[in-house]
Amino acid sequence: MAPQSSARALKKPLRLDEVRFLRSWIEKPLHMGAVMPSSKVLARTVARYVDPHSAGPVIELGPGTGAITDALIAHGVAEKRLVLVEFDPGFCALLRERYPQATVIQGDAYNLDQTLSEMKEPAAAMVSGLPLVTKPMMIRMKLMRDAFLKMEPGAPFIQFTYSVAPPIPKSLPGIHTQASERIWMNLPPARVWVYRKG
Numbered sequence: 001m002a003p004q005s006s007a008r009a010l011k012k013p014l015r016l017d018e019v020r021f022l023r024s025w026i027e028k029p030l031h032m033g034a035v036m037p038s039s040k041v042l043a044r045t046v047a048r049y050v051d052p053h054s055a056g057p058v059i060e061l062g063p064g065t066g067a068i069t070d071a072l073i074a075h076g077v078a079e080k081r082l083v084l085v086e087f088d089p090g091f092c093a094l095l096r097e098r099y100p101q102a103t104v105i106q107g108d109a110y111n112l113d114q115t116l117s118e119m120k121e122p123a124a125a126m127v128s129g130l131p132l133v134t135k136p137m138m139i140r141m142k143l144m145r146d147a148f149l150k151m152e153p154g155a156p157f158i159q160f161t162y163s164v165a166p167p168i169p170k171s172l173p174g175i176h177t178q179a180s181e182r183i184w185m186n187l188p189p190a191r192v193w194v195y196r197k198g
Contacts, residue, residue, distance in 0.1 A: 038064075038067040041185040041186060042186040043067045046192055047068065047074070047077070049156050050075065050077060050124070050156070051125070052076030053076075058072060058077050058124055058127065059083045059085065062085070062109055062130045062131075064129060066094070066098050068127060072127070079099055083105065084099065084104045092106045110142075112147065123151045123152065125151070125156050125158065126156070132161065159193050168195060174198060179193050
């Protein structure tokens with residue numbers, strides 16, 4: 001009896017944000033980048049590529065329940081600098097409650113020109129948790145091109161993916177690309193890709 005009860009104690013119940021994430025994934029699997037929120041190791045790896053001392057807003061595309069948002073704040077990015085672009089209205093309500101100083105925009109991240117039309121200041125970084133590999137390559141390329149138009153020259157477009165291949169080709173002219181090691185402490189394992197123009 002003791003081994004069974006200790007095994008049961010080791011199983012953690014799902015947190016409320018994980019339950020919300022799973023429910024959204026079941027309802028709209030192609031709109032979600034993952035089955036579960038990003039692990040702390042993945043979130044910290046993403047945040048590491050953002051300079052917390054840079055000026056300008058930091059845009060996060062598809063923040064979901066805020067796993068990477070938390071890591072950005074812990075990394076030193078001021079909450080008031082965050083612009084969170086989320087399609088799901090339920091997640092938007094959760095994000096507004098959790099990050100009252102951040103700007104939460106309910107909109108389509110694949111249409112940045114319209115979604116970020118009110119934003120005049122160039123962004124210092126853009127972090128994407130969008131499921132890019134579910135989209136045709138032309139849409140991925142358009143997203144990155146539109147992202148560069150909203151950012152300062154040389155600012156990073158940071159995309160994590162569960163795919164083995166890069167979500168956007170790594171040998172594009174005029175684009176500098178770097179990648180993290182594969183992050184095994186995530187479900188599923190992931191890699192962070194960083195693209196800079198010029």
